[in-house]
Amino acid sequence: MEFSVDQEALRLLARAMREESDGKQLRKDLAGDLREALGPARTAVRASIMGMSSAGMSTGPSLRKSVAQKVAIQVRMSGKATGATLRTRKTPNIRGFDNAPKRLNRRRGWRHPLWGDVERWVSQLGKPNWFDDPIRRGRAAYRDAVLAAMEKTAKRIKSRVG
Template structure:
């Protein structure tokens, strides 16, 4: 690396680049604020994807219990959000559908609704009669189909902007 260049590589589209960027942020005096800002910008880049996934689950047809149980689709939609981690065993940005812990005793609802096989459950709590139920297959995956590159580029752009900002300080 040249002495007059930035303290790290500007190509941050790889995990090594992300690790180099987070190390450079830690080395800065206001590193904590820079790290928060980078995470915020990366989450902002993924928000349109999360909104698309939420609208996809809300478009799933619904029939069943009206007012006696919490709404499954809206509970799953509330648990979809962008996640950014800058360190540890996994570093990166993704849109994740978190578990729905207290909704109808169905903590894996986002995962099961996305599977082609669906899930089995007892009919109205009768443990002797079970049925196989299917959700809207690939509702989560289809929300991102064809747009993966767009979201990846937006996250990479947020990382590149922060890298340039830190590099300009070093000059």
């Protein structure tokens, strides 16, 4: 799931910030504003996975909590992939289930051997679209917040220039 603002505009804004005397501070402020703009999306995605039903044994760390903790906002101010991204990292230390976020999000789930019986395999479903649905629902609001953050920084630069 991806939504986009004008990536070229963000790239031009980043270039203008580099040319300013305190461009480093402007970049930090813009990155912080972009993280703040996507904060509600991260909260909604985390709440979505925490809302997944759980019927497993509580012998190890919580799968839902571990996946929720791996949801992060990444901001890049240069390069080909300029922008702010909401992504989730792999979970290598959780029950040997490296791709938990990806598998929990899939409609078809995943297959694994039945506990204690390597001959029998079972299919298991997570919560399909736990990551995509909250983003899809708030897409317009998140886009507007990112554009507002960009506009705020552009106004700061413009006020200094003239």
